[in-house]
Amino acid sequence: MTSWTRKLRMGMVGGGQGAFIGAVHRIAAALDGQAELVAGVFSRDWDNTRLTGEQLYLDPARLYRTYQDMAATEAKLPPDRRIDFVSVVTQNNAHFAPAKAFLDAGFHVVCEKPLAFTLQEAEALARIVDRSQLVFALMHNYTGYPLVRHARHLFTSGEMGAVRKVIVEYLQDWLVEPLEKRGSKQASWRTNAAESGIGGAVGDIGTHAFNLVEYVTGDVVTAVCADKSIFLPDRTLDEDINALLRLRGGGKGVLTVSQIATGEENGLRLSVYGSKGAVLWEQENPNDMRVYRHGRPRETLTRGRSEYLAPAAMAATRIPWGHPEGYLEAFANIYSGAIDAIRRHIDGKPMSREEYEFPTVHDGVRGMRFIDKAIESADGGASWVTL
């Protein structure tokens, strides 16, 4: 029987009061009216979970004290009541265990990035997903922007020629002040290796930049040479990283990431230069994208133009050109892809992983490997390390 007669039922782990990304997941998952949050454990603090659930108008019976309880209890509910998938939106050191628990209980998973706390966890998770054949979507939300998908099309189709040069920047400044000493929960866990893992900025936002390079070029980074910096006292994790990249196809690149770049907000910018053309895109102004070709007028492509955009870009667009879409809509595109894949699985016609537009557990392993190798390079005096 088809799943298309109803909304999917969604559960959530994490995302209680004081968190940021949980609310984004809730809006994004529900944006197209295809999923409905029905259950959750929003915090290790039961009061937080109850309050959050109440504000979300959830049935109190579907609020849980632990993810283990939730996975077990939901699995026992009748098929027309239990959740279809769970979103794991906890901090980095609490991705693996709940994700594994829900996969083991037969649930599909949407997971925040970076995939796990360590590369080893990530690889273990990938094995579990592969065995289970369940849908696992990793929230590299920037790949959800329509023009990013068109950029990917321009390179993977060969239209831009061979990739020669990549410049990716991801610059923020929110850690330019010691917010972790002023009670900021966000800053506290992100500057704490026990909760974030070995990567600071490189884990939090460097993985997005890295993923974007591989997503758009369709190529693979094979080596990295990284220099990391810590400027504020008492910090132990990188605040800033500069890296040289080499790609399998012969291209070279620069990746520069910072959370102390004074005045920058969420400056993720990608420029890829191929032998036939180049693409320049900026996350803070995502509704257009520059395309250059040698000796030709520079082009600015705008979102929503079926006259010249690839189907994958058009499918990720909800409203006409000129009516700007933003971060939430891109985020929602990861969900809509995952929800489609889950519906296909429910309906007995699962998609192969190659058909996914959204990042998977294997992209998550790549990201964890990047953190590992970038930090290994930086700690080794910025020498080249194979990825």
Place this chain on the structure above:
Amino acid sequence: MTSWTRKLRMGMVGGGQGAFIGAVHRIAAALDGQAELVAGVFSRDWDNTRLTGEQLYLDPARLYRTYQDMAATEAKLPPDRRIDFVSVVTQNNAHFAPAKAFLDAGFHVVCEKPLAFTLQEAEALARIVDRSQLVFALMHNYTGYPLVRHARHLFTSGEMGAVRKVIVEYLQDWLVEPLEKRGSKQASWRTNAAESGIGGAVGDIGTHAFNLVEYVTGDVVTAVCADKSIFLPDRTLDEDINALLRLRGGGKGVLTVSQIATGEENGLRLSVYGSKGAVLWEQENPNDMRVYRHGRPRETLTRGRSEYLAPAAMAATRIPWGHPEGYLEAFANIYSGAIDAIRRHIDGKPMSREEYEFPTVHDGVRGMRFIDKAIESADGGASWVTL
């Protein structure tokens, strides 16, 4: 008893297959998880209504053949089932009757712009709303952008001084081709006076531009001198309008609107020059706004900055700076304002109209008057007409 223990229940008139704006209303109304669509008559075509309802996973019992039936039937449902408000998203000539019907049945209303088919209808509706004390929100969605609200603050607080010069542009090009001859439903009714009223571009988008001027300046346009153009054969409504404006406070302005400005998408741009400073904002890039002061470095304000933005701007923001918001989020801000006002009404503590951040039926009357006077001016050879 408080309404805050549940989502509000929403009905919809219009917005079936082939429409554009209905889907936007549905996403926007539900974005914050505070309202849920439960009933509707989406089209005069019953099949369209049924199909639309099915795709929205609605209870078939809450789909209706006519708005009259819906208003009457919903009114008889028990208070804990019936809709709290209705959104009227039909074409211009079908705003008045359903809006009146639902108001008469005691329902709050969110209505598309322009408010009505004629100024007379608009004025009648305003009288009904005023008598009823019900909430009536008019969808001038561009006033929902956070930085537009900050711009309004900058002028109404006096920080920018007296308004001297306004330049507002609203430029599109989608009617540069005769789409109404090629089966486009959107183009067909918008170029047909029997469905749109006497205004073409001036009604469809000129009213937004006009409303934005009055919203941001806090001032009132007192006279208009307009020149209208029709370039494509067989068109009878204005495709393009250029107008001079005079404001009550002594400022002057230019308003230029077009749906045949080749290459423009949804180019709503506002510049207001006051005696102390100026504000420049563009809808297609709504996450920043330029503020100029004589002899000082130019400023670019970015959305989400509590350090310097007015509370009204911050309240209209969901996610941090650097994570772009767009059209849907601004649209949703009109809904969130209306939903708050409706909850306050339900809870027996209605807001006064002055507390609304969202446009009301009286802004709708202003807009209809603007259409009337602009067309009167243009038909009189572009002479000055008092508004």
Place this chain on the structure above:
Amino acid sequence: MTSWTRKLRMGMVGGGQGAFIGAVHRIAAALDGQAELVAGVFSRDWDNTRLTGEQLYLDPARLYRTYQDMAATEAKLPPDRRIDFVSVVTQNNAHFAPAKAFLDAGFHVVCEKPLAFTLQEAEALARIVDRSQLVFALMHNYTGYPLVRHARHLFTSGEMGAVRKVIVEYLQDWLVEPLEKRGSKQASWRTNAAESGIGGAVGDIGTHAFNLVEYVTGDVVTAVCADKSIFLPDRTLDEDINALLRLRGGGKGVLTVSQIATGEENGLRLSVYGSKGAVLWEQENPNDMRVYRHGRPRETLTRGRSEYLAPAAMAATRIPWGHPEGYLEAFANIYSGAIDAIRRHIDGKPMSREEYEFPTVHDGVRGMRFIDKAIESADGGASWVTL
């Protein structure tokens, strides 16, 4: 005998200490090494002339007390010593008499805009120029930008189709303070009808905007409806003007000009929408120009690209793309055109006026007519006036 074995010899009237535009003329005229300033009367104040001449390393024997003396004396010098042309860079009320004197003495003239103090003077000057067959270049320097010349090509060649809509803005803020009360010579004469004529902002910068419209479209403005404003106390000339335009070819337009638009510097911006495409150009960023075509990626043309720019645009460029040119270089292009025409005249092979890329006395008459009619319209309550 050819003039190409030497630099042309230039004289100047005006441009002493305290003036702005005279120095610009001197740099621009000499930029290409084709002309050399050798004589001048820089001020009605002889001390100023002597000091200016000394700072310019001029031969004291070629400094004059009056333009009459200069015209008469230079005319008597042997052909291999006397000036070839004179630049008149005085304020508006002192263009006519020296221009006439030098023309009568057989000298070519480069003249600042607006052409004259009154329309009558302008028309008289045009008759003198036409009779004399001498070269007369009017300094509408913005037509000297390479991309403006390409824009003209795009419209006059028909590539952009019929002109439908023009939006031209020229916004400054330097008169937002009463500088004329604080000793500013520039502000003093520009706010004084006895020196500027009946136009304030409309004469000073409105004429540039008007000229740019006619230059780029190749069309003619046939009617204007203008509303003027004066905000500062004791001012009598317009500080700000908003106008509707109608073009002979059926296009419509908006012209908005201000010298009290707080925060604007020299914001001359032109957008022309044709039936096939549109061109958008901004003087403050003159090295690129946007070209739009319906349903196609937006193009940004950059200066210096022979692959796609018209010969007239390439001929006005000195250095390669990516190396920005500016105001002085555009200004110099008017001179280089005039100098070429003067050399051709000297060499006995005069160009016809149609071959000039630079504005002429007849463009100057158009500009004076525009001032007259815009002010007539504004003083008549912003009614339509035929141009």
Place this chain on the structure above:
Amino acid sequence: MTSWTRKLRMGMVGGGQGAFIGAVHRIAAALDGQAELVAGVFSRDWDNTRLTGEQLYLDPARLYRTYQDMAATEAKLPPDRRIDFVSVVTQNNAHFAPAKAFLDAGFHVVCEKPLAFTLQEAEALARIVDRSQLVFALMHNYTGYPLVRHARHLFTSGEMGAVRKVIVEYLQDWLVEPLEKRGSKQASWRTNAAESGIGGAVGDIGTHAFNLVEYVTGDVVTAVCADKSIFLPDRTLDEDINALLRLRGGGKGVLTVSQIATGEENGLRLSVYGSKGAVLWEQENPNDMRVYRHGRPRETLTRGRSEYLAPAAMAATRIPWGHPEGYLEAFANIYSGAIDAIRRHIDGKPMSREEYEFPTVHDGVRGMRFIDKAIESADGGASWVTL
């Protein structure tokens, strides 16, 4: 006796037909009417020199077959006839010998970058200059932009705090095609190690980027780790380089340079993030500069604003804000600084090197060292090399 009663007399070595930069030097040197070209050897080809001299209206007696002849002959002319300084604008392998010859003959020198063919030549030249006490200006023309000078002020004054992160890009695409195989003289010598030296892109434009970093930060690069690329067949010099930088003050940086970045023109862009603020500047749009401070509205500074720009920035500006200046004007600022220094030397009151705003022979040595060390790093597998 003061030199201020006359223009300085300039000679030139290089810059004949087919060259690009020589013409730029001539315009720039003469722009302010303070210097006049009177002598030259424009090419090793005597016909080229004669033709170039004729087109420049030079006295044939001042054209020379060799730089040796020119240096010797000019030195013997009476003081009121002989040149005051010479500009060396030849290709890289022909800077040292003529510069040395003219210095030895007692002439001041303006020299193109990179300073020499090898680091050894550069160091030798520096010793000669230091001994001679003559003025030697190196044409890192990008330091001549007014806003670059203001950026330097912002960092060296401490207003921006300690430098933490530098991102400098210099991207071109003109070598994306094998122009050296199609008769391009420019491409031919720049891709030939025998004429350019060991650096390709890194020498031609990387030295500008490097110099800009040290000029603006007032800091010194102490180590570099560079990865170089060659994509086109038969090329031997780097077309593209990515490098990590470390600064003495603790800052880190990324430098990325390319002449095969498809679609880029002359994209020199600098971002410097300090502990208190950041500066972002782009050469292709040099008339404004962004300044960021944490939690404050972003600022855009515009050229020519004495209200907030440093005196050094104002001194480098010729025309008011809003009237764009460009590449030639910045170039001319190097000349005006050199000419002032030469006048001071002539007048017997030489400036100390610390008073120069323009780059000197010692900046040239730094640049040659950068080429050496970047290539050493790249050839060593992109390892860290001390500078």
